[in-house]
Amino acid sequence: MTKVGQRTVGTLMARLTGRRRAPAGGRPQPAGPAVQGLDPLTERLSRHKVTRIALNFLDSNAGLHLKDLLIDATSDDRRIEVDGQTVWNFGSDSFLGLDRHPRVYEAIRAALPAWGAHNGASRAFSSPVLVDEAERKLAAWLGVADTFVFPSVTLANIGLIPAIAGPGDLLVVDRESHDSVHQGARLAAAGGARLEVIPTPDPDVVAERFARAGGGVLAIDGVYSMSGRTPPLAELDTAVRRHGGVMYVDDAHGTGVVGDRGRGAAHAALGTLDNVLMVGSLSKAFSCLGAFVTCTPELKTVLKIKSSTFIFGGPVPPPYLAAICAVCDIFMSPEYDALLAALRARTRQLTAGLDRLGIAYHDGQAAIVSVLVGDIEKTFAAGRGLFDRGYYAQSATYPAVPINAGLLRIQVNANHSAATVDGLLDALGDLVRSGHIPKRRSAS
Numbered sequence: 001m002t003k004v005g006q007r008t009v010g011t012l013m014a015r016l017t018g019r020r021r022a023p024a025g026g027r028p029q030p031a032g033p034a035v036q037g038l039d040p041l042t043e044r045l046s047r048h049k050v051t052r053i054a055l056n057f058l059d060s061n062a063g064l065h066l067k068d069l070l071i072d073a074t075s076d077d078r079r080i081e082v083d084g085q086t087v088w089n090f091g092s093d094s095f096l097g098l099d100r101h102p103r104v105y106e107a108i109r110a111a112l113p114a115w116g117a118h119n120g121a122s123r124a125f126s127s128p129v130l131v132d133e134a135e136r137k138l139a140a141w142l143g144v145a146d147t148f149v150f151p152s153v154t155l156a157n158i159g160l161i162p163a164i165a166g167p168g169d170l171l172v173v174d175r176e177s178h179d180s181v182h183q184g185a186r187l188a189a190a191g192g193a194r195l196e197v198i199p200t201p202d203p204d205v206v207a208e209r210f211a212r213a214g215g216g217v218l219a220i221d222g223v224y225s226m227s228g229r230t231p232p233l234a235e236l237d238t239a240v241r242r243h244g245g246v247m248y249v250d251d252a253h254g255t256g257v258v259g260d261r262g263r264g265a266a267h268a269a270l271g272t273l274d275n276v277l278m279v280g281s282l283s284k285a286f287s288c289l290g291a292f293v294t295c296t297p298e299l300k301t302v303l304k305i306k307s308s309t310f311i312f313g314g315p316v317p318p319p320y321l322a323a324i325c326a327v328c329d330i331f332m333s334p335e336y337d338a339l340l341a342a343l344r345a346r347t348r349q350l351t352a353g354l355d356r357l358g359i360a361y362h363d364g365q366a367a368i369v370s371v372l373v374g375d376i377e378k379t380f381a382a383g384r385g386l387f388d389r390g391y392y393a394q395s396a397t398y399p400a401v402p403i404n405a406g407l408l409r410i411q412v413n414a415n416h417s418a419a420t421v422d423g424l425l426d427a428l429g430d431l432v433r434s435g436h437i438p439k440r441r442s443a444s
């Protein structure tokens, strides 16, 4: 058993208590004020029901779960070193391996002397011209009139959803959408939008709601981040469009890997983004930093006035804007085809192997393949077992997924080798034999 987890987790209460005790061989800490500071607040927060349950769970499973890891070293071929153990990393969203690409490195390096590491001003005041170049290149890649860059998808969702769903507007949100979509929706509701969270993205339900309201906004993920599956975007678009509504699609995991030249799940389903605000990630397949939303120049002007995270938040640093431009060039070049072919080959290799092993999994058009495990403890144990066999994949548990539907979330990358995927399959086979991963029910 390695020591992973112990370095980062430990019990909160033990840490609090330990801070008050004199360190071994050290000088005793002063009594009174030293105990004050942030400790009473921490203790009060840790007594909240959900926090207490989570802390107890983490404490009783220390050494089993692999949360909050610190990585000591990485390599081009996706090995990571954690607490002295080297494992193959299947937990990276850099699906195309562009985080290790020489053109991305060079773009960052070349931008530094001219622009520095950061420009340190809200975009509402000023921006380096690189942002304009990045937004144009993104628009050209996607075949849309314009795009609008944010520092993260979370900030885009929190800034844009309240901006497009105002007082009295209908805002329908798919329950399986990312947490940041829900956070943006809660802000919109606080501002007077009529929020309805639907349990499944049923086009008939959506059509009925939009018909009654005479329009509105449907907010939904393009690729569900835990399972990798895609909702029925074409049918939903028909339902929304018929009644004068628009779709807001958080396509963080589809960006760069789904559809023609990686234009995402909405573009793949609809062939156009003319009635969609697509939010793409610049941090996952792009391997840079930030997010964008597709729009028109006129809508962008309005969104700049209405989006609080644009007005009051910071920018994407200039070297990363240069890197975004370099990645757009890669996406439009023949090299993209080679990267995507490698990613698809590894993904097919993985799913074919899972089928052979009789393992149940979710997948879709993106690069996430999620193995179905079960309750929280089993899911942590499966992740731990995989780690001990030299492979890391994320254990996705409640509340990210339903309570007994934990997943081993495997992120396939173009720079995984065929031998690495074979090794992962061997390890997963071992876990099936040891009972850590259940076999698919229908499998013999």
Ligand SMILES: Cc1ncc(COP(=O)(O)O)c(C=O)c1O
Residues within 6 Å of the ligand: 151, 152, 153, 154, 155, 178, 180, 221, 223, 224, 225, 250, 251, 252, 253, 281, 283, 290, 291
């Ligand atoms: C669907 C979705 N939206 C938003 C985010 C958050 O993105 P960011 O880290 O850019 O805020 C994620 C992160 O994984 C995601 O999967």
